[in-house]
Amino acid sequence: MPVETIDTLVVGAGQAGIALSEHLGxxxxxxxxxxxxxxxxxxxxGRWDKLVTNGPVWHDRFPSLEFKGNAPDEFVTKDRVADYLEEYAAMVKAPIRTGVEVLKAERLxxxxxFRVETSAGEIEAKRIVAATGAFQHPVIPPIxxxxxxxxxxxxxxxxxPEQLPEGAVMVVGAGSSGAQIADELNRAGRKVFLSVGPxxxxxxxxxxxxxxxxxxxxGLWDVAAQKPGTEHVTISVSGAYGGHTMDFRRLAGEGVTLTGMTDSYKDGVLSFRGDLQDNVAAGDENYHEMLDAADAYVARTGLDLPEEPEARKAWPDPDCLTTPLSQIDLAAEGVNTIIWATGFRQDFNxxxxxxxxxxxxxxxQRGVSVEPDIYFLGLxxxxxxxxxxxxxxxxxxxHIADQIAIQRDYLAYDGSAETVTAEQITQDA
Known part of the structure; x- marks a missing residue:
């Protein structure tokens, strides 16, 4: 049986693979x-039931297709995003084959x-794009x-909340996922502890x-690299409940107990670093930097945007912030569940x-591997x-599609590096 061949094999039909298909086409x-x-x-x-997008759909979409039937400032559900991606794939006629897992790829x-082994047989491809995204394997620290x-x-x-055992919940990680889950559980009547890092x-x-x-x-979306020391700093933002600023003092005022970063565990006791106040203060500083930058931009450009002094008023410091816990006895606090909102690792094995x-x-370099004919997307x-x-x-x-097309153009050249003399040029003329 002949082996199937293809010029470019794209692994993954999420937002990265679908976007690439449009440009390759x-x-x-x-x-x-x-x-x-x-x-x-x-x-x-791979998302919780009530998740909505963290950005409004006028902004968080592909340029070639709007979210039809949704208000521009709406934060849409996860299922709406999935439907949108399917609609987009159909629009660009993306050649997707589902239910096929790539097991191994190696050079011929x-x-x-490359020879690519899949769950449906073998494929030979001239080049490969790994479009498997940033969220491949959930990481739970061995604490x-x-x-x-x-x-x-x-x-x-x-x-x-209904999937969890009864009792209190410890949420570790206060990026967008951890903070939103803690907020949802607290609104559902659970006792919640939230471990807050940078x-x-x-x-x-x-x-x-x-x-x-x-x-x-x-111009901050186009910043090419993180500031030194912020490589592991997460962003805490939410589109839930119509979209509100994620304020940890507010969460604490509504019943969530804040702690520092989770450090260790022994004999039923979870211990925390003494960094809660520093982490919250750094988050506040980031918040005010954005307000200051926005105010400066308005002053410089003369835009008619209303002033908002209320945005600079802080919620009262809760007791858990002024007197942070160093540890909790999980059984004594009735904690029967730990949710680790601690990120993902990639796997290109x-x-x-x-x-x-x-x-x-x-x-x-921008998704172009040092290994010829290998590309990455969604990192x-x-x-x-x-x-x-x-x-x-x-x-x-x-950019990736352009680089692939450029390489194809170079390889299509069938001449030789022939020396052309001045005499030949004169004769040809």
Missing amino acids: NRGVPHLILEKNRVAEAWRS PGRAG VPQTEKIEQIHSFHYKN HDRPPRRYRDRDFVWWLGVL WMKVDGFNERGAPIH PWQSRRGSTFLWGVWHDAK
Whole structure:
């Protein structure tokens, strides 16, 4: 049976793979997208039930298609995003093959291209794009042994309060996911502890504009690299309940107990670092930096945007912030569940090629690997701050498609590096 061949094989049919398909199609590059599950599977099964987008749909979308039937400033549900991606894939006629898992890819011996083993057979491809995204494998730190009689899940597997055992809940991680889950559980009547690490805390809206607009006009979406020392700082923002600034003092005032970063566990006691006040203060500083930058922009440009002095008024300091807990006895506090909102790791072990550092991370320039004919798409900060957002991955995808087309043009050249003399030029003339 002949082996199937393709010019460009794209692994993953999420937002990255679909965006790339549009640009590859526009450049006339034959390609195939393999997806081990359904289109946009992570949006359907890898998010909690009530999740909504963290940005309004006028902004967080592909440039070529609006969210039909949704208000521009709406924060839409996860299922609406999945439907949107399916609609987009159909619009650009993306050649997607679902239910096919890529198991291994390795270079063909003695010639260009790769042999790709899949759950549906073997494929030969001239080049490969790993469009598997930033959120591949949930990470739970090895702090509390899995043998302990307490439910431990990652935020990736959290669905709703009803799935959890009765009792209090410890949420570890105060980025967007952890903070929103803690808020949801508290509203559901659960006793909630929230472990807060370093974070950015932008205003949801300020002076009649959403923070995504401010990041745009201030040029902050296009920042190419994180500031030194902020590589592990998460962003805490929410579109839930119509979209409100994520304020940890407010959460505490509504009943959530804040703690510092989770540090260790022994004999049923969870201990925390003494950094809660510093982390909250740094988040406040980030918040006020955005307000100051916005005010300066308005003053400089003369835009008619209303002043908002209320935005600078702080909630009262809760007791858990002024007198932080150093530890809690989980059983005594009735904590039966720990939700780890502690991020993800990437896994490219299926790619049996060079081009990764000692930690297994791709070595690349804007998604173009140091390994010829290998590309990546959907990486955090792949080219800029906005690289993992719908519109950001669309622009990164265009760059990757352009690079692939350029390589195809070079390889299409069938001449030789012939020396052309002045005499030949004269004769030809």
